Amino acid sequence: MLSGKHVVVIPFPFGGQAWNVANLVLKLAPAAPDVRFSFLNIAKSNSLIFPPPLRSKLPSNVKVYEVSDGLPDGHHGPMEHSGEHVELFLKAAPENFGAAVNAAEQDVRKKVSCFLTDALVIFAAEMAEKMQVPWVALWVPAPYCLAAHVYIDVISELRRESSGGGTSSNNDNNDDKSLGVIPGLSMMRISDLTKELIDDQDTSRSACMLREVGRVLPRRAAAVLMNSFAEVTPTPLIADLKSKFKMLLQIGCLAVSFPPLPLPSSSTSDTTGCLTWLDARDPQSVAYICFGTVSMPSPSEVSAIGEALESTKTPFLWSIKERAMAFLPEGLQERTNAYGKFVPWAPQAQVLSHPACGVFVTHCGYNSMFESMVSGVPMVCKPFWSDNMMNGRMIEEVWGIGVKVKGGTITKSGIEKALEVVLRGKDEKEMRKKAGELRERLVEAAGPDGIAEADFKVLVKLISTS
Numbered sequence: 001m002l003s004g005k006h007v008v009v010i011p012f013p014f015g016g017q018a019w020n021v022a023n024l025v026l027k028l029a030p031a032a033p034d035v036r037f038s039f040l041n042i043a044k045s046n047s048l049i050f051p052p053p054l055r056s057k058l059p060s061n062v063k064v065y066e067v068s069d070g071l072p073d074g075h076h077g078p079m080e081h082s083g084e085h086v087e088l089f090l091k092a093a094p095e096n097f098g099a100a101v102n103a104a105e106q107d108v109r110k111k112v113s114c115f116l117t118d119a120l121v122i123f124a125a126e127m128a129e130k131m132q133v134p135w136v137a138l139w140v141p142a143p144y145c146l147a148a149h150v151y152i153d154v155i156s157e158l159r160r161e162s163s164g165g166g167t168s169s170n171n172d173n174n175d176d177k178s179l180g181v182i183p184g185l186s187m188m189r190i191s192d193l194t195k196e197l198i199d200d201q202d203t204s205r206s207a208c209m210l211r212e213v214g215r216v217l218p219r220r221a222a223a224v225l226m227n228s229f230a231e232v233t234p235t236p237l238i239a240d241l242k243s244k245f246k247m248l249l250q251i252g253c254l255a256v257s258f259p260p261l262p263l264p265s266s267s268t269s270d271t272t273g274c275l276t277w278l279d280a281r282d283p284q285s286v287a288y289i290c291f292g293t294v295s296m297p298s299p300s301e302v303s304a305i306g307e308a309l310e311s312t313k314t315p316f317l318w319s320i321k322e323r324a325m326a327f328l329p330e331g332l333q334e335r336t337n338a339y340g341k342f343v344p345w346a347p348q349a350q351v352l353s354h355p356a357c358g359v360f361v362t363h364c365g366y367n368s369m370f371e372s373m374v375s376g377v378p379m380v381c382k383p384f385w386s387d388n389m390m391n392g393r394m395i396e397e398v399w400g401i402g403v404k405v406k407g408g409t410i411t412k413s414g415i416e417k418a419l420e421v422v423l424r425g426k427d428e429k430e431m432r433k434k435a436g437e438l439r440e441r442l443v444e445a446a447g448p449d450g451i452a453e454a455d456f457k458v459l460v461k462l463i464s465t466s
């Protein structure tokens with residue numbers, strides 16, 4: 001048997017958050033060199049996070065294993081990343097990951113000493129209990145979002161009250177109700193919560209998992225890690241969350257580029273020439289448009305963005321999914337060639353930190369929002385689901401570093417106005433100033449004297465000694 005501990009790491013493989021778990025392991029590996037990390041993930045997600053050329057450069061105490069994704073043979077392709085795929089993944093996960101843990105134990109010749117997983121991987125609680133080892137869960141979205149999950153029963157009650165005791169399906173008109181009864185959430189509304197979380201008629205595995213996670217974490221996680229900086233999180237929110245969990249650590253944001261990681265990932269290589277294209281643009285002139293790895297605007301919204309960029313002649317870089325290209329106005333690419341660039345993938349963190357980047361049109365995914373914040377770039381927000389709406393509210397109303405698309409749906413005039421406000425309007429300077437100040441606070445929080453540094457050391461100790 002080898003000396004040291006053996007930590008099994010499991011990300012949630014859909015959307016951008018698997019990167020955060022991978023980045024955490026890459027930070028932990030050199031800090032805990034005696035610990036062996038077995039990274040268990042589905043092949044598709046692994047190929048994005050650790051493409052083969054990078055896999056050979058991993059620290060020697062990290063090994064990546066492939067686990068079945070739950071799709072029946074022959075169903076790869078169109079079904080991948082669909083809601084149905086998530087359901088099949090969740091159904092098969094306990095068995096598939098159980099087998100993978102056994103295989104990793106045999107490979108490493110060491111029993112598992114700790115599970116370190118995305119907090120959404122709640123089946124790990126069961127596994128950890130059976131093996132009598134701690135479960136350490138990383139909550140990837142923002143802290144205010146975790147509070148909504150923890151207070152899910154209070155929220156259900158609020159919805160029942162506001163509907164006069166009806167079921168969730170007839171509550172839609174009351175969703176403007178404030179979440180002020182929840183510590184630290186006075187700025188949020190029920191409408192800022194994702195439908196899957198509040199619709200208790202939705203019995204899909206993913207919706208049940210979302211409603212369950214806030215109940216499971218306080219009872220079963222030895223520690224909850226937050227992907228955030230304490231210095232920019234409202235104190236009442238953190239004080240309350242600390243009282244809910246056995247241990248709460250704020251280890252800083254693990255987004256791809258901040259702080260720089262020892263290993264480049266697929267998201268940092270500029271294969272599409274975005275950075276050289278940006279080099280030729282004026283400072284703070286370009287609108288960068290991207291809606292993350294999963295979300296996609298409707299066909300009419302894609303078309304409206306294109307029309308608005310053309311009518312305002314705004315220089316733009318658009319990371320656009322191939323299937324969305326068909327919805328662009330006819331001939332737009334040719335007509336905007338002199339000032340616009342379409343790419344299937346951009347090295348986003350670097351694009352946002354480029355001096356030419358003036359505004360980010362975003363779905364308000366947590367990683368995207370954070371990458372924009374550390375670059376001091378104001379945002380135009382079109383939230384879709386999950387934590388997007390809460391992030392959008394913080395960006396516009398609390399931090400004052402962006403505007404939401406009016407009415408929630410993208411229109412040509414809505415984008416024209418939003419671009420005008422952020423790039424050229426009377427509040428532009430103030431917004432950019434606030435974005436710069438927030439950036440400064442984040443840089444300081446990420447420094448050697450920040451809480452994240454101290455909490456990270458606690459985490460290293462926890463996984464090295466448990």
Ligand code: UDP
Pocket residue numbers: 015016017019255256267268290291292293294295319344345346347348349364365366367368369371
């Ligand atoms: N991303 C990127 N280039 C792209 C599209 C996305 O690098 O063209 C990265 C982005 O930088 C972010 C992640 O993908 O780190 C998306 O995560 P986020 O939490 O913002 O959204 P999700 O995809 O989970 O909805």
